[in-house]
Amino acid sequence: MFGYYLDLALRSLKRNKALTALMVLAIALGIGTSMTTLTVMHVLSGDPIPQKSAQLFRVRMNVFPDDSFRPGDKVPDNLTRRDVEALLRDARADRQAAMSAGAMVVAAQGEPLRVATRYTGADFFPMFDVPMRYGRAWSRADDASRARVAVISSVLNEQLFGGVDSVGKTLQVGEQSLRIVGVLGDWNMNPRFYDLSNGQFGDSEQVFLPLSTALDLKLSSSGSTNCWSRTNDARAADAPCIWLQYWAELDTPAKAATYRQYLQNYIALQQQAGRFSHAGQAEALDVMQWLDAKGVVPADVRLQTWLALGFLGICLLNTVGLLLAKFLRRSGEIGVRRALGASRRAIFLQCLVEAGVVGLAGGVLGLALAALGLVLVRHQPTDYAAYIHMDLRMLLATFVLALASSLLAGLLPAWRAMQVAPAVALKSN
Amino acid sequence: MELRPILSTLRHHKLTASLLTLQVAFTCAIVCNVVFMIANRVHQISLPSGLAESELSMLKIAGIDPGENSQARHAADLAALRAIPGVQAAVAVDSLPLGRNDSSYGTCANQQAWNRAMAARSLNGVQGCLNPSVYSGSPGELEALGLHLVAGRDFQPDDYVPAKPGYVAANVPSAIVTRSLAAKLYPGRDALGQSLYMGGRPPMRIVGVVENLLRPRLREPGVNQYSVLLPSIPGEPSVTYVLRSAPQDRARVLGSAVAALTRLDPNRLIPPDGVRTYTQIRHAYFQRDTTMIGLLIASALGLLFVTALGIAGLANFWVQQRTRSIGIRRAIGATRGDILRYFQAENFLIVTVGIVLGVLLAIVLNLLLMTHYELPRLPLWYLPIGAAVLWALGQLAVLSPALRASHVPPVVATRSV
Known part of the structure; x- marks a missing residue:
């Protein structure tokens, strides 16, 4: 079933390339800035001696x-x-x-x-x-x-x-x-x-x-x-x-x-x-x-992190709006699927898969942006600059954050999409 | 413009419209505060130091032999430096504005204030006592640094006292203060001729007031110009030589200065990072702020960009969705201008609601930042400017979809989908 939803999602995304690119770009910008600042925070606030820090x-x-x-x-x-x-x-x-x-x-x-x-x-x-x-x-x-x-x-x-x-x-x-x-x-x-x-x-x-x-x-x-x-x-x-x-x-x-x-x-x-x-x-x-x-994490870095998270939030709001418009515009298609026997749950999942695909694409692009951001950070004349790098955990965290935020953004639109009444949608077509 | 049809359309798209409103609101709140932070940092990095900044260069000399007579060596060095063509003045100083090497002393306006501070075992909050930064230098410092005397006189040769290494001379007879320090210590009175009580030393007579002299290390706003100049000749083997020359001569003068000092003593240490123009010192001091300003500008632009994309994307969708109804309106007599204005008005309405919400959020966000990041209160005039920017942005973003809508031919109305 998942494969079928994936196929539907890709078809739907291909149908309107400009809009898809817009959503991917928005998520990538949000993820890129957030991961750059979160990586700096992660390095600065990390536990230098995890096995013994409590002793x-x-x-x-x-x-x-x-x-x-x-x-x-x-x-x-x-x-x-x-x-x-x-x-x-x-x-x-x-x-x-x-x-x-x-x-x-x-x-x-x-x-x-x-x-x-x-x-x-x-x-x-x-x-x-x-x-x-x-x-x-x-x-x-x-x-x-x-x-x-x-x-x-x-x-x-x-x-x-x-x-x-x-x-x-x-x-x-x-x-x-x-x-x-x-x-x-x-x-x-x-x-x-x-x-x-x-x-x-x-x-x-x-x-x-x-x-x-x-x-x-x-x-x-x-x-x-x-x-x-x-x-x-x-x-x-x-x-x-x-x-x-x-x-x-x-x-x-x-x-x-x-x-x-x-x-x-x-x-x-x-x-x-x-x-x-x-x-x-x-x-x-x-x-x-x-x-x-001792305040090892500078106040500026904390501020940057909040700013980046705020930025991600706005990018997500943006994505929610666009996904909502996109799904509701397909009311007719959803009506047909519902009339042919697809359950509400199926519609919901189909929409979420589409949101997730956008999120993953945004994550890949966001990772590239974050890598660029970290290069910029390393060129700053601060004493911690040389130690800022993305480890495996932050790499995984990037994709988790991208996927989670796009799914979060997809929840409301998917919820609305699954409530499309098949009869009305078919008639209005 | 009739608003009723717009409102009734929006009622059908409540969710989408309110999402857009929220996005505008958050963007407004964040951008207003970010711009305010940018303004604060720009103000910070452009604080005048009081020096003739573009004409100064400095060499920081690391002393080797603590036993030698530092003042004699400095005098010999300064004579060699003054002989370099293009050098108008040369002095030895212990620290410079924005040089990070700050020594500040508890200082009181008079004996009574000093006694009160001693009784309270603290200067904090004692009327008439402050903690100014203290600068000392060899004769001619005022002239060489380009400090502007607004009252009184410069130090005279017999004011100067040689200091022991690591200390400011304990028994200097006179002091020169900045105008803001004078105004704070002696409100409503003339500071000239007053006695300054500093760190348990004999009182010093204020002989002059300079317009401005920034501290070596900035503190909270309002106290950054509290500085005192003392006629104490630095006795530390490590010292900073300040050279004044025409701006275009600075690089050459610095090169000749290193050569001249090395000639005097080939064994001495002149760390390369201590040979700088004042412009470089200022740049290094504010490096972090400059980076932060760049980041803040980038994020503000990024936010506006994303919001504009969101507005344009949604408007595009609405136009596509309503092609038929636009066709019908055109068929029954609406002009292209009507359709264009319809979408513009719709956008204006959504953005306006967003701005109203955003202004409230901006104030809340500012309060949060005030408690956590010591940001000052957001001046209210930022809000109408932020609103105007978002209105303009909204109109700009909706222009292309609205134009597309206005070009929908009336014949669409007769076609079935």
């Missing part, structure tokens, strides 16, 4: 002294070194890592290179499922002993050592040398959720080393540093500055609840110890809450 928590606190505390202010993202060291000492989470970004000049053989670095702890690697190509990450003992060790990215390994196993070789950082203990596999998180303050999209760092080592060597760190009173060394153990990022892994919701309670207790203890008299704030946000709180 990783960004810890934030407000421990400002009273003269810097303003009620109603947002909880600062970063922690003081003092609090970080206390939390690390307690080690109440399954895994935990403090971190900061930095940049330094390294040399192995030949020209020195300026590289982006991350100072963190041994737990960073298992926590964020970082793959290792050679060697392994440093251990917690290395953190404690401020070992002169480093893990490098596969890109840097390619640049410095031509891609061979470089474990055991040394990196020269000024006067100091760091022993390479591991080389990363391909690892890029976009958005780079673990540190959104140093570029939300981009390649991962090239050198990783223990935070304790970086502090020991007085390596410079970059990113936001906020001090509430004057200090000579913002990185000192008791500096009045918030600058360290803190992540915890908590494998079950029960553990997360316990950890949040622990944070509350910690803040209460700090208050009792006289650091501040306000209540203080401490919270743990999981990955998606964290991305949401």
